[in-house]
Amino acid sequence: MKKYFSYELKNKTYVIACLAVITTLIYSSVILSNKFYGNSSQMFQFEVNLETIFALSIALAVIAPMIQFNYRMTKRSTDLFYSLPLSHYKIFTVRYLVGLILVFAPYLTAYLTGAIIMLIKTTDKIFYGVYYLPHFFLSLPAIFCIYTISAFAFTRANKFIDGAIFIIFWMFVWVLIAEFFGKFIYYDFEPYKISKVFSDYYMTFAPLGRLTDYFQARLVGERFTSTMNDDVANMAAAYTLTGGTAVFATVWLFVSEKYTQSENAGQISDSPFGYKVMIPLFTVLALSFCDLSRPENYIMVVMIIVGSLIANALYRRTLKLGLRQTLIFIGSVIAGIIFAAIFTAIW
Numbered sequence: 001m002k003k004y005f006s007y008e009l010k011n012k013t014y015v016i017a018c019l020a021v022i023t024t025l026i027y028s029s030v031i032l033s034n035k036f037y038g039n040s041s042q043m044f045q046f047e048v049n050l051e052t053i054f055a056l057s058i059a060l061a062v063i064a065p066m067i068q069f070n071y072r073m074t075k076r077s078t079d080l081f082y083s084l085p086l087s088h089y090k091i092f093t094v095r096y097l098v099g100l101i102l103v104f105a106p107y108l109t110a111y112l113t114g115a116i117i118m119l120i121k122t123t124d125k126i127f128y129g130v131y132y133l134p135h136f137f138l139s140l141p142a143i144f145c146i147y148t149i150s151a152f153a154f155t156r157a158n159k160f161i162d163g164a165i166f167i168i169f170w171m172f173v174w175v176l177i178a179e180f181f182g183k184f185i186y187y188d189f190e191p192y193k194i195s196k197v198f199s200d201y202y203m204t205f206a207p208l209g210r211l212t213d214y215f216q217a218r219l220v221g222e223r224f225t226s227t228m229n230d231d232v233a234n235m236a237a238a239y240t241l242t243g244g245t246a247v248f249a250t251v252w253l254f255v256s257e258k259y260t261q262s263e264n265a266g267q268i269s270d271s272p273f274g275y276k277v278m279i280p281l282f283t284v285l286a287l288s289f290c291d292l293s294r295p296e297n298y299i300m301v302v303m304i305i306v307g308s309l310i311a312n313a314l315y316r317r318t319l320k321l322g323l324r325q326t327l328i329f330i331g332s333v334i335a336g337i338i339f340a341a342i343f344t345a346i347w
Contacts, residue, residue, distance in 0.1 A: 004086055005094045012098055015067065016105050023056045023110040031117050048118070048219045050135070053111055054212040057143050058205050060103045062167055065151035066160070068099040073160045078265040092257045096151065103147050104140070111136055126221055135215035142208035145246035149204055152249035155257075156271040158264050166269075169278050174202035174241055176285045183288075183343045198231075201238035204245070210235065268317060275315040280332035283308040287336025292344040301340075305333055 030052045069092075071077040082088050115132045122129070153170040157163035182197030200206065269275060286304045290297045312329060313319050321329065 001086070001090045001094065004091070005097065008094050008098045009101065012067075012102060016102055019060065019063075019102065020106040020109040023060065023106045024113050027052050027056060027110045027114040028117055031114050031121070034121065048216050049114070050212045050216045050219070053107075053114060054208060056110060057103075057107050057139065057208065058146060060106055061143050061146035062150045064099040064102040064147060065154045065167075066163065067102060068095040069151065069155050069163075070160060071095075072155060072260075072265060073158065073163065075262065075265040078262040082262045088260065088262075089254075089257050092260075093254070096253070099151065100144070100147065103143060107143065128219055128221055131215050131218045135211065138211055139208060142205075142211060145242055146205055146208065148246050148250045148253070152253050153273070155253065156273045157269040158267045159269060162269040162274065166274050166278070169274075169282075170245075171204045173278075173281070174204070174238075174245070175199045176282070178202040178238070180285055180288060180339075183346065198234045198238075201234045202241065204242060207239045207242055268315070275311070279308060279311050279315060280328050282311075283329070283332040284336040284339065287333065288339035288343060290340045291347075292337075292340050301337070304336075308332070 027049070030049050034047055034049065071081050081091055084091065111132075115129065118127070119129045149170055150167050153166040154163035157166050176199075178197050178201075179195075179199040182195035182199055185196045186194060201210070203209075283304065287301060290301050290304070292298075292301075308329065312321055312325060316322075316325065
């Protein structure tokens with residue numbers, strides 16, 4: 001296993017170098033393009049651009065699993081790897097670990113370069129560069145969560161395009177569920193209502209985003225505050241959910257790998273963590289968000305139903321839906337419309 005790890009790491013050296021160069025160039029060029037304004041007595045004189053490294057880290061955490069586990073998507077490459085004198089479980093473990101290096105090595109390079117440039121540019125400005133250290137180290141577990149959830153989502157698929165779709169699904173699934181439950185939990189300010197659930201906190205990358213916002217303010221000497229009443233409660237719930245999802249994803253990644261079969265490569269992606277649950281769930285949630293008091297929204301209802309049919313056809317790779325699939329489709333449509341009627345009456 002050690003020899004294979006060394007081989008895999010050496011084999012990915014070029015990829016790591018390319019990713020490091022690309023991310024560093026992007027982040028550095030954005031920082032170098034900063035324009036200062038105001039005078040030295042003003043607190044906020046420039047953009048810190050932590051949101052740039054935030055976006056780059058997400059891209060790395062999503063791309064790395066696609067690179068590392070793409071071999072599972074075709075039967076030819078799967079047969080090749082499974083024929084090696086090493087268990088496929090060990091192969092998977094090595095590629096998972098090297099995937100982490102694919103994420104964190106370029107991230108470290110870009111972050112360190114950008115921080116140094118920023119510190120040099122702000123020698124005569126009010127800038128608290130010491131906050132780079134806690135931001136960097138606290139961002140690592142948040143990025144790990146994105147990586148391991150993306151790896152979990154991607155490996156639930158048997159085709160590359162399905163894996164990419166599954167990643168998108170797992171990035172936003174808790175947002176939609178939170179938005180759904182937020183319809184039942186709200187402040188009633190006549191004549192309008194405000195949900196107590198801040199659904200945007202439930203995105204997989206929300207903890208990293210919130211962390212970035214906080215330290216972006218601290219770097220320029222500002223205090224980061226929120227005026228939202230349930231801010232702390234929402235953050236605690238959302239970030240616990242994200243962390244719990246990451247733990248589950250990591251554990252199930254390795255448990256399920258023991259039962260993976262090479263003949264599944266290229267076949268229908270029939271995992272319960274993919275289309276099988278994703279399509280009916282999205283159908284119910286999308287329909288439930290339609291305001292039925294407005295006639296023009298009935299067009300949206302029809303579009304969602306048609307879209308669900310198309311998604312089912314793409315999933316099954318046939319226009320014919322079996323009895324079970326048809327019943328699930330009809331049930332999800334009926335459930336979605338019922339919830340839409342309830343929410344329309346409440347809101």
